[in-house]
Amino acid sequence: MYDWVVLGDWxxxxxxxxxxxxxxAWIGSSFYFIALDLGLRKTPSLPPLAYxxxxxxxxxxxxxxxxxxxxxxxxxxxxxxFKWESYATWLSGFSMLVLVYYLGSNLFLxxxxxxxxxxxxxxxxSMGSLAFGWIAYDLICKSRFGDDNTRLMIGLxxxxxxxAWGYVxxxxxxxxxxxxxxxxxxxxxANVFFIIMPNQRxxxxxxxxxRTPDPKYGKIAKQRSTHNNYLxxxxxxLMLSNHYPLVFxxxxxxxxxxxxxxxxxxxxxxxxxxxxxxxxxxxxxxxTALLFLIIAWLSTAPMRLPxxxxxxxxxxLTYASADGFxxxxxxxxxxxxxxxxxxxxxxxxxxxxxxxxxxxxxQIAHQAQRIYMQAGITHAMPPANLSFIEPEExxxxxxxxxxxxxxxxxx
Numbered sequence: 241m242y243d244w245v246v247l248g249d250w251x252x253x254x255x256x257x258x259x260x261x262x263x264x265a266w267i268g269s270s271f272y273f274i275a276l277d278l279g280l281r282k283t284p285s286l287p288p289l290a291y292x293x294x295x296x297x298x299x300x301x302x303x304x305x306x307x308x309x310x311x312x313x314x315x316x317x318x319x320x321x322f323k324w325e326s327y328a329t330w331l332s333g334f335s336m337l338v339l340v341y342y343l344g345s346n347l348f349l350x351x352x353x354x355x356x357x358x359x360x361x362x363x364x365x366s367m368g369s370l371a372f373g374w375i376a377y378d379l380i381c382k383s384r385f386g387d388d389n390t391r392l393m394i395g396l397x398x399x400x401x402x403x404a405w406g407y408v409x410x411x412x413x414x415x416x417x418x419x420x421x422x423x424x425x426x427x428x429x430a431n432v433f434f435i436i437m438p439n440q441r442x443x444x445x446x447x448x449x450x451r452t453p454d455p456k457y458g459k460i461a462k463q464r465s466t467h468n469n470y471l472x473x474x475x476x477x478l479m480l481s482n483h484y485p486l487v488f489x490x491x492x493x494x495x496x497x498x499x500x501x502x503x504x505x506x507x508x509x510x511x512x513x514x515x516x517x518x519x520x521x522x523x524x525x526x527x528t529a530l531l532f533l534i535i536a537w538l539s540t541a542p543m544r545l546p547x548x549x550x551x552x553x554x555x556x557l558t559y560a561s562a563d564g565f566x567x568x569x570x571x572x573x574x575x576x577x578x579x580x581x582x583x584x585x586x587x588x589x590x591x592x593x594x595x596x597x598x599x600x601x602x603q604i605a606h607q608a609q610r611i612y613m614q615a616g617i618t619h620a621m622p623p624a625n626l627s628f629i630e631p632e633e634x635x636x637x638x639x640x641x642x643x644x645x646x647x648x649x650x651x
């Protein structure tokens with residue numbers, strides 16, 4: 241019988257691959273068009289109604305690009321719309337959220353030491369927070385407060401800081417950072433779906449009908465596009481954060497996330513200034529480096545590791561009761577716990593990799609599927625087999641996991 245745990249992992253791999261691919265496409269096109277827009281030049285040779293132009297060379301050819309704020313003299317029959325990169329990135333990202341954090345809520349989403357939630361409560365809070373983010377942001381943008389873009393950006397930053405603080409007081413540290421990224425990315429994609437694309441369709445329809453478009457639609461779309469520009473880099477950082485306990489498992493993780501948003505602004509300001517040919521504000525790199533050093537210092541605060549004895553219930557109780565569990569505990573404690581410990585004893589390892597602690601039977605039972613995948617059917621752990629785990633010991637792990645009768649059904 242095919243191992244459904246393996247199949248589940250391959251589904252995750254496929255969705256993650258799709259997510260990264262579409263994100264590269266979306267971020268790439270976003271960066272390109274921001275740079276293009278800022279680099280446009282006005283020349284005497286511009287056609288009537290043209291706003292600016294840019295010459296570029298790439299791939300052995302030359303490109304001559306012109307921008308029109310209103311319709312050119314002849315409206316083209318074919319227009320390329322840049323939208324599916326954004327939509328596909330959000331849809332694949334939400335699919336990852338479901339596969340990893342919703343289906344594995346007891347392992348990745350919920351931390352009873354932070355807030356004792358049932359899976360459905362945690363999932364409800366998760367989905368509700370994403371919807372709240374877009375609704376609150378959109379209402380603020382459409383209010384008088386949103387008339388001043390600088391004031392609006394500061395207000396948005398305050399909201400993000402509050403959400404960072406809120407998430408770490410509801411979810412596990414890893415889930416909190418991931419959710420802050422999803423919260424921000426949801427706003428970005430909603431900007432494209434609900435504001436930028438509809439406004440562009442209105443303008444195109446007016447131009448094709450020979451009507452003069454209302455300039456407010458372009459102004460609104462430009463504002464939302466600018467917000468997306470400055471939010472991109474922090475979202476990338478937060479999506480990578482789940483690989484690094486120094487980001488998600490420390491006492492000041494929400495402050496670290498808040499400072500990352502400031503770094504996103506300073507880095508993008510340098511690129512935007514460079515592309516607009518307004519010089520190179522090198523002070524932004526100094527400030528970015530300073531913020532990064534502060535983040536590194538904050539990460540030295542005590543780790544927020546899982547409690548030593550999490551309650552044995554659900555799937556964890558099944559694994560702890562399965563034949564061979566005592567043997568697996570001995571194997572893991574002898575081959576894995578020198579690194580996966582609250583205070584690792586292996587030279588060069590200063591904190592448990594990915595925040596996974598495997599010192600007690602309870603902790604081992606809760607990480608059953610990870611142990612099975614990493615040290616049972618694959619040889620991913622220990623790295624380079626530094627603790628010399630034997631083939632017979634790997635076979636014992638596989639036999640124990642499958643004996644529990646939850647091959648692919650836990651989480």
